Structure formats: C-alpha cells, structure tokens
Amino acid sequence: MTGAAVDRAVTKVHDRGIRIVRNDNGETGYRIEIVGGLGRTPMIGQMLRDVLPKADLLPYLEAVLSSYNLLDRRDNEYKARIKITLREQGIEKIRDIVEARFALLRPAFQGGSDAHVARIAAGFAAPVFREAPTGAFEAARAADPVFRAWSDTKVDTHKAPGLATVTISLKAPGATPGDASADQMRVIADLAARYGHGDIRVSHEQNALLPHVHKSDLPALFAALKPAGLAIANAGLISDIIACPGMGYCSLATARSIPVAKKIAEHFQARDAEREIDQIKVKTSGCINACGRHHLGHIGIPGLEKGGVESYQITLSGDGGRRRRSGRGRGRALPMTRSCPRLSG
Template sequence: MYRYTDFDAGFVAERNRQFRAQVARRIDGSLTEDEFKPLRLMNGLYLQLHAYMLRVAIPYGTLDSRQMRQLAQIAERWDKGYGHFTTRQNIQFNWPVLGDVPDILDALAEVEMHAIQTSGNTIRNVTADHFAGAAADEVADPRPVAELIRQWSTDHPEFQFLPRKFKIAVTGSPADRAVTAAHDIGLRIVRAADGGIAYQVLVGGGLGRTPMIGKVLHDALPEADLLPYLEAIVSVWNLLGRRDNKYKARIKITVHEHGIDEIRRLVEARFAETRAAFSGIDQVMLAGIRAAFAPPAFRDAPVDAYHAARDADPVFRAWTDSNLAAHRAEGYAIVQVSLKAHGATPGDASALQMRVLADVAERYGHDELRISHEQNVVLPHVHLSDLPALHAILRAHGLGTANIGKVSDIIACPGMDYCALATARSIPVAQEIALRFDALKIEHQVGDLKIKISGCINACGHHHVGHIGILGLDRAGVENYQITLGGDQGPDAALGQRTGPGFSADEIVPAVERIVETYLAERAGAEEDFLATFRRIGMAPFKAALYDAPDKEARADAA
C-alpha cells in the first residue's frame, strides 16, 4: 500500500498545526461558530445533532493493521469506544470534544491518515472497489490511479471552493462494486484496443433530492490522458456550475441543463489545454505509485482442512457460502466481515472489534484491510487453510455473521439519531428489519437482496439504488417511510421505482416482509434473485401486496 513521502508527512503536519490554532481561537471566542465553520469543514469536522463529528478519510478503502489499531485507540481515548464506517469508505467519530480534535488529527498523522477534504465543497475522498488488487474478475487494480487522483485533488488551488461537493469512484471490475454510476465522476477500467489500460468515464451521476445515473462521457480514455481529462471536467463544471442554488449546484444538474454532448465539447476543448500542461509528469508519478501496490507474496499450502471444516461444521459452511468471494490467486479467498450482526447498528465497530480485525489481518491477511461502501470490512487475501481459525476468532467477537448480501446486510445512514439534516430514523428501522428476518429464519432462502435506508432526501444510505430502498421523511411531525423497488448499483445501474404512499414507523417492517413474501411466491425458482424477479413481473404484484389491505385508505390519507 502507499506510504507517505516526506512531503506528504510535512503537508499533513502543517495542516494540523494550522487547525490547532484555529480550534484554540474558537474555544477562546476569537472565532464565532459561523467564522469557524469553513475552517473546520476543511478538516473533516462537522457539527451534528448532538456534538461535533470527525470524518476521517480512508482513501480507496485501504488500511493496514497499524492504522486500524490507531482508529481503535482514538475511539477509546477520545470518543465513546466505537467508530462508524460509512458508504464513502470513511470512518466517523460521533462524539469528540472540540479541544481534543487537534490531538486526534496528530494521532492520525502518526499512522499516515488525515481528515482533509472529507467535507466541504471540494473533491472528496476517492473511493474504489473494495476487492481491489484481489478480485478474480479484475481488469486492473484501481487503487494506484485512485491514489494519483487523491494526490492531484488534495489542496488543488482551483478546486477548493467548488459549487458543491464532488465525488469520484474507480472500479477495476466489470461487476462495478464501486457504484460508479452514482458519482459525479465514475471511472471504469477497461481494456483498450491495443490491450492496454483505458477508462470508461461517466459523469453526472448522483443521488439525493434529484437522483440521476451517470452518462458516458468517454468510452475508452487512454490512461495517459486520465488526469488532464479529469482536470478538464472539473474545470468546466467549476465555471458552469450553479452557485445561486445549492440544490442545483451538483454536476448532474449541469449535465442535465446543458446536455452530455455540449459538456463533452467543452471538456474536449479544455482538455486540449490541460493535456499540454501536464507534460507526462502524472505518468511518472503513477509508475512510482504502482510500485507501492505490488501484490503480497502468496503462499502455497494444502486446503484439506478448509474442506474438512466445511463438511463438519454447518455454521462455518454457511459463512463461507455467504461471506467469501473469488480471489485471483489459487488457494485464496476474499473474506467479507459483516458489521451487521442482527440487531446491531450497521457500520459500527467497537474498539475491541477494530483491534481484532487488525490482529487477524496481520496474522492471516497479509496485513491488508479494506472498508467497503456497504459498511463492512474486507480481508482481501486469506488462504483457505486459515479460514476455520479466522472464522472462530471473528465469531467470538460478533464479527462472524453469515449475511453478506442478504436481507440483514443493510446499508443505513446515521439518520435522526445523529444527523442534523435527517428527518427520520434509519438505524432502528435497519435493526428491526434484521431482527425480524432473523426470527423468520428465511434469510438464506431469500438469497441476495440489497436493502438501503436513508433518513432524508440527501440519500447517504443510497436508497435509490437498493433492490428495496427506504426513504424516511417527516410528514407533519410524523416519520413516514417511502419504498422504492428495483434499484441497482451495478454496471447496469438503475434508480428504484416508488411503490406509492409511505408507511409509518410501525408499518415499515411488515411492509418489507410483504415485499419479500411476494418475491418468494413469484420467483421462477430459487436461482432467480429479487432484481430479476422484479424486472420480469413488474411493480403490480408488489403494490398489491403492500396496499390491498383493510387499512389501505387510512394509510393513503396519512401519506
């Protein structure tokens, strides 16, 4: 993985020194909260519903054991003993005291971490496929180019005061596990005609109050052109983007208003200028960065113990069926560690659990960890022979739930339990759904089903691209939950369709249950997943299950 240079270390140290002085001025009253706000946002510090919240970047979701242990130490020393992993491959600490934040930032810097550009109207943390460097279906590891983009975008003098926040995601797999179509810029690594690396460039994706799927701006951009092309895109939007209305400021609105063809024309014109300015220095940097992402030394060992454990232990077998993914190296697997034990808060990990994850990564996983946008942790390189021992340790610490991709593996934003923008709770709904389906014991019968929950229209829970999406809203002081069906976050990304009137907090879990019951009754065999069934039969059977009930009229009136 990438290691800080002297320049990186000095840059972060200086930013932390500056912010320490700014915090001191806020505490002594020299700065008002309004004056302090833009300064704290530049350093990932939010003022949430109950307290400050610090958002720490985990670039392209990659960590090692040393960094994970430091996050655990921060959680124990300066927070309430846990952290929350987000859909942007960050970690949030929800309860820091303002005066402690400079010390937290210095502790992060000790392990080459920071909170820079995790907030504000700038280019945010670059995200990537959480199976990067390990997946059997990968064209190329997306992390080197994600690191190049991180270095280019950090403190970029032209892009520190953009019309709105700007998000970039990179995937190296045709499966697109990075949800590229829902980002301001999505990059998909493809093979060029000559067999080299190229990028399909999507622009104008995003969720929130005006959800849109990204449009293809370039089908196969040569790798040597990538950085100047990105600079051209952001430069064009920086000039065109709306600054009169923050709800219309995102690049998706700019693309919608001007059209993809006009945006392409403007970008190509600007690209002719930026390309000459780069003069190939970015490719020199990329070559150096790539060397830091060389694969580990994989070992060859017998796998008999793994197969014997699967035959002897049904719990272990269920976990391997659900939580493993195909690895590029023979004898290895990608392990997905669920942070969604039934009834737990999605994405939360205690300090103890973080240390356990650090320990097993060091012992069994070539000292590598990934954070997924689905709020789970990934051990990308584990030999099959180590899986029985690994599973035993994970299970002993509440990390062995066999539910990856299942009903209870729910993406949920913090909602009204923490967020000042939220209009409804997300966490309790996710917990209740998980507990209900655990009680029904049909989760594995249902199979893969992605449920995503947002507590407001900002859509931090990605509900628009959930197979079942749930949006919590305030209706005259009462929480009301709208449902969408048929969303897809993959290569053929699609926005879910709204079913109709919303449901109260008491009704939402039974409503989800009726949707799942309808799917089980209508699917064409156990191999047909929810999305395929929905696309085949359409909305009508699900609407009938949801609304053809004695309280239908009362529910419609309430919505």
C-alpha cells in the same frame, strides 16, 4: 473508480465515475462517466468518453473540472451541482466543451513523475502469497455446516490460486449496521496481521474485508471471529442493510433509519428466512439526502416527515452493481406506525 466487471464502487452515482477498461488492442484505458448522484434528484451517470488512453487521464479530468467551472450555476447554491448543469445543458454540449478544453490542456501536460508513480505503485505491491494445499478448507466445509454457511456468503474468489477474499460482516443481529467496537477492531487488526498480510479494507457496504487470506487459514479465522461476534453469515443477505445515522445523530434527519434496519434484520434472522430469500439489498436513509443510498437498494426505505409524522417511502428495483439503475418509488409514504408497527411504540 472501479476495475471490476461488476461495479463495486457504485461509480454511476458520483460526479465523475471511472471504469478501467481495455481497448481492442488489449491496452488499459478508462471509461469516463459523469453526473451521477443521489439525494433529491437521483441520476445515473452518463458516458462522457468511451475509452480514454491511460496517459490522458489527468488532463482529461482537469478538462472536465474546468468545463464544470465554466458552466456551473454558482448563482444558486442549490443548483451548484454538476448533475443540474447536465440537466440544463445536455450531455452532447458538455462533451463538446470538455473535448475542446482537453484539446487545449493536453499539449501542456508533461506527464507525471515516473519516480513518484513508481513509489506509489510500490506501496500497493501485492504480497507474496504462499502456495499451500487447501484441503483443510474443504474438510471444514464438509464437516461443519455453520462454517459452510459462513464461507458460502463471506468468501469470494481471489485472483491467486488458493487465496480468498473474506468479508467480515458488521451487521450483527440487533446491532447498529456498520458499527464495530474497539475490541472488535483490535480482533480484526490481529487477524489481518496473522492471516491477511496486514491488509484491511472498509467497504461502502459498511463491512470490513480481508482481501488476501489463504483458504487453509479460513477455519482458524472463522474460529477466531466467532467469540468476537464477527462470524455472522449474512453478507449480501437481507439483514446486511446499509443505514445512514438518521435521527440517531444527524441534524438533517427527518426520520429514524438505524432502528428500521435493526428491526428488519431481526425479523428475518428470527425466522431463519435470510438464506431462503437469498441475495437482496435493502438500504435506508433518514432523509431525502440518501446517505444510505436507498435509491440503489433492491428495496429502498427513505424516511421523510409528512405532516409532522415520521414516515417512510418504499422504492423498488434499484441496483448499484450489474444493472446500475435508480429505484422507483412505489405507493404513498407510510407513517412509522404502518411501515413498522413494532417500532411505533
């Protein structure tokens, strides 16, 4: 589910994706997309309903689920996926069935409990943001090029004036992508309590986020992250790679993925070339199941076994954000010795 203009939740590659939109009268509604998926048969989700009124969301989702239960290929466990159903039935037929089910279910839906919804909403209430000058942030940027480089890649605009959202990269050079030690997690928790209203998010990009930090606190936050090895200025750059566990500890893997990600990151970090290349997404998986979402990488590197040899395919031009498209395979799969010679030994 995403409420952002740029899809940050890769909603197009899930069984059901929900985008929060507004209709022509400015009222909140939902765009429902279905049957995205990765793995052996990657598919980008298709639009089922353009704008669904807010009050209809739950019965509509129930209609989608019950339609799927009617159509599903339960006779074959490999085909018991909604994307297979779409391929066999077509989006028009599925839409007709869902709308018919929805027409039946909607009148019986009494709506949620207002008190219950209010309790949930209270749990997500925005903190009280302090108003303060941001001069310390601007001064630190002017004085310290390292801080400036970090804030260029790690700090995003917040809706409240003076606030920022900070990405804490868990992609240190030579480290396993997405890993944080117990000590690092304690540091992040302490900093969230001190500077971030006690809020931490874990992103699907395998990084951590502090969503609400005042800009005047950023120099102190940066200084505290440095000794913990958490002030790495590479969010969104080529060394910010998503990697699945691969052969490291997945029983389904046919190739290694973590060492591939580490070597690529080290290669570009050693040459100080990341900033020159700028924003690019690299993703690698240890098998065709695509847990590293390699189809959505500008460069995707799925591992596979070919004639008993650990090999890698290359996919190009995937995009899970603005364009939302699946990458295409390019060329033959290469054995590890040719894909990444330094790993082969």
